[in-house]
Amino acid sequence: MWISSALTCVVKSVRRTTDATMFVWKGCSVVKKRQLAVKIILLVLFIAVTAVLKHFHIGSLPIRLNARLDSLHPMSTLFQQGAIKSVVHFGVTHWRVRSNFDGTVLDLLEFDFDANPHLRFELYDQDEDDDVPFDNKAKFWHRGIGHVICHLNQTGRGKVIAAWNGLFFGYDRKRKIARHVAPVVLRGKVHYSNVGNHRWTFGVKYEGEKPIFKVLHLPDYETLEREFTFASGGAQCLVKDGKPLKLRPFSKPPSEPITQPVPSTSDEAGHIPIVDHIKTSRTSMGWSKNNRKLYLLVVKEPDREAISALALRFHIPLMGGWSVSDLQQFWLSMKIWGAVNIDGGDVAQMAFLRDDGEYEVVPPRWSTFKGRLRINPCLSSEPKGGALMYFYVADVSSFKP
Numbered sequence: 388m389w390i391s392s393a394l395t396c397v398v399k400s401v402r403r404t405t406d407a408t409m410f411v412w413k414g415c416s417v418v419k420k421r422q423l424a425v426k427i428i429l430l431v432l433f434i435a436v437t438a439v440l441k442h443f444h445i446g447s448l449p450i451r452l453n454a455r456l457d458s459l460h461p462m463s464t465l466f467q468q469g470a471i472k473s474v475v476h477f478g479v480t481h482w483r484v485r486s487n488f489d490g491t492v493l494d495l496l497e498f499d500f501d502a503n504p505h506l507r508f509e510l511y512d513q514d515e516d517d518d519v520p521f522d523n524k525a526k527f528w529h530r531g532i533g534h535v536i537c538h539l540n541q542t543g544r545g546k547v548i549a550a551w552n553g554l555f556f557g558y559d560r561k562r563k564i565a566r567h568v569a570p571v572v573l574r575g576k577v578h579y580s581n582v583g584n585h586r587w588t589f590g591v592k593y594e595g596e597k598p599i600f601k602v603l604h605l606p607d608y609e610t611l612e613r614e615f616t617f618a619s620g621g622a623q624c625l626v627k628d629g630k631p632l633k634l635r636p637f638s639k640p641p642s643e644p645i646t647q648p649v650p651s652t653s654d655e656a657g658h659i660p661i662v663d664h665i666k667t668s669r670t671s672m673g674w675s676k677n678n679r680k681l682y683l684l685v686v687k688e689p690d691r692e693a694i695s696a697l698a699l700r701f702h703i704p705l706m707g708g709w710s711v712s713d714l715q716q717f718w719l720s721m722k723i724w725g726a727v728n729i730d731g732g733d734v735a736q737m738a739f740l741r742d743d744g745e746y747e748v749v750p751p752r753w754s755t756f757k758g759r760l761r762i763n764p765c766l767s768s769e770p771k772g773g774a775l776m777y778f779y780v781a782d783v784s785s786f787k788p
Contacts, residue, residue, distance in 0.1 A: 454704040457637035463716040478503025489706040490689035498681045505784035510617040528563035531773040537764035545783035549739040553776025554619040555730045565775040569620030577611045585648035586657030589727045590618020600674040604653040623657040625715040626726040632656045665695040666708035668735035673718045673726035685737045692732035
């Protein structure tokens with residue numbers, strides 16, 4: 388449908404362009420006709436690209452011709468100006484703000500584990516309890532975040548207060564089957580240790596009931612089991628011990644694709660070509676030095692990940708969304724001890740519990756254009772387009788083993 392609507396817009400624009408230029412065509416020389424033809428072609432291409440961008444965009448199209456593609460987003464340092472603050476649960480605070488600059492929406496959740504010691508941070512993997520557990524094949528698409536929350540509330544520990552997509556994964560687009568690209572630690576046991584490992588592993592180690600958040604660069608099998616209770620590999624480490632790690636400088640994407648994963652070192656965030664520099668949706672976490680507080684940041688762009696990649700490729704100054712540099716600057720302005728970038732783009736999704744018992748959902752863009760949803764997870768099939776893994780925080784005060 389979107390192709391036909393975009394083409395209709397293009398055809399109408401071409402007709403108007405043709406009518407406007409025909410009267411000067413006959414009187415032009417051969418050279419001028421060629422120059423005019425080139426200009427017409429470029430104009431038609433511009434109209435076509437704009438039509439496609441507009442179709443996939445929510446709200447006004449924030450193309451700023453004088454903007455630099457590597458410029459930092461204004462809210463990366465001025466987040467709390469105009470943000471709406473609310474307490475969604477004991478020990479859990481939420482901020483939300485929409486940028487007037489380009490329509491980007493930010494959600495920030497703060498989990499205070501000292502204020503509410505019954506809060507517990509864990510990782511759920513859709514492959515851990517499906518029809519064939521741990522076979523590295525999970526039917527992820529139809530089991531979206533609402534389905535996962537309902538499942539965890541019925542079978543997990545306590546009441547889910549918030550959940551969000553986990554780290555990067557691979558998938559078969561036609562069959563909707565997901566696979567792991569890095570090891571995962573669940574309840575102190577390592578799974579998928581044969582799929583390779585790259586960049587950083589992020590997770591939590593529980594000592595008693597106290598969480599200790601940490602990142603390790605390319606840990607081996609023994610280290611994973613010793614250092615983590617829940618964890619997943621493939622993360623980008625933006626801030627470590629209160630200091631920023633190195634990011635690759637902004638540059639035009641190469642004409643030839645780069646073999647991934649790109650090797651990384653312990654002083655680098657972990658480069659991901661294209662992904663680092665596009666302005667897109669992001670899911671990121673930060674934590675305090677004393678491990679008292681964990682923060683979740685969800686950045687929602689007003690368009691699609693593919694559109695952001697095209698904008699980067701052709702240097703179109705489309706401003707909606709954040710780059711990895713924006714994320715790093717945000718966490719530094721928050722004076723965070725550690726921070727990671729996990730999966731984002733079209734898969735970025737998050738939900739948190741409301742006072743009325745329903746969940747407010749920031750849905751994944753690859754399955755819906757709706758900006759926000761309010762659902763009862765066990766009564767609604769929305770939204771689809773799930774992730775392979777989900778981090779979540781539950782209140783286990785009412786949990787009875």
